[in-house]
Amino acid sequence: MDRVRRFLAVLREDLEAARRRDPAARSSLEVALGYPGVHAVWGYRVAHRMWREPGLRLPARLLSQAVRAATGIEIHPGAQLGRRLFIDHGMGVVIGETSLVGDDVVLFHGATLGGTSMRHGKRHPTLGDGVVVGAGAKILGPVWVGDGARVGANAVVVKDVPALATAVGVPAVVRERSRTTPAPDPDVDPAIYI
Structure with a gap:
């Protein structure tokens, strides 16, 4: 019962993250019923729990494909996705198997966290906390994008991006670094996590 309560709390947290990050969101009901990015994250959370059980990997993949078809x-x-991931508009977003995504990340439509190798092992990116990935951006291979970094729209990232940096272009280059760190979200209870 405690696991169910924690799981529902994380789903509520995903809903609230979308409401806070999208100025067009008018209500939690609207977000819960009409935001495919939220539906995709919720479907992932169920499929990921199944994936962790070896006998449920095929059903987990089938569920993920059903969510893909719907969203x-x-x-x-x-x-492995962190807390409060917000996928805005979402169509065409792809997140590969060995991707690691931190907390409070925002992905816009067409973003890809993809691989560059057909070998087993870590082949997808790692995104730190508070990363923003612009529309159409591609982050490819086992690269690291540091906390608070931003990846510009349509950028192609194939090398690490330092924390608080902005990467733009094809291939992406670091254009600027912020001197401040992103503020933590004061509305979040850090004890809630799956």
């Missing part, structure tokens, strides 16, 4: 967002159930 246009493909998240492999083996990926």
Whole structure:
């Protein structure tokens, strides 16, 4: 029962993250019923729990493909997503199996966290906390994008991006670094986590 309560708390947290990050969101009901990015993250959370059980990996993959068909967002159930991920608009977002995504990340439509190798092992990116990935951006291979970094729209990242930096272009280059760190979200209870 405690696990169910914690799981529901995380789903509520995903809903609130979308409401806080999208100025067009008018109510929690609207977000819960009409935001495919939220639906994709919720579907992922169920599929990921299944993926952790070896006998449920095939059903987890099938669920992830059903969510993809419904939302246009493909998240492999083996990926590890942090708390309060917000996928804005979402169509065409792809998150590969060995991706690691920190807390409070925002991904815009068409963003890809993809691989560059067909070998087993870590082949997808790692995004730190508070990262923002612009529309159409591609982050490829086992690269690291540091906390608070921003990846510009349509950028192609194939090298690490330092914390608090902005990466733009094809291939992406670091154009600026912020001197401040992103503020933590004061409305979040850090004890709630799956």
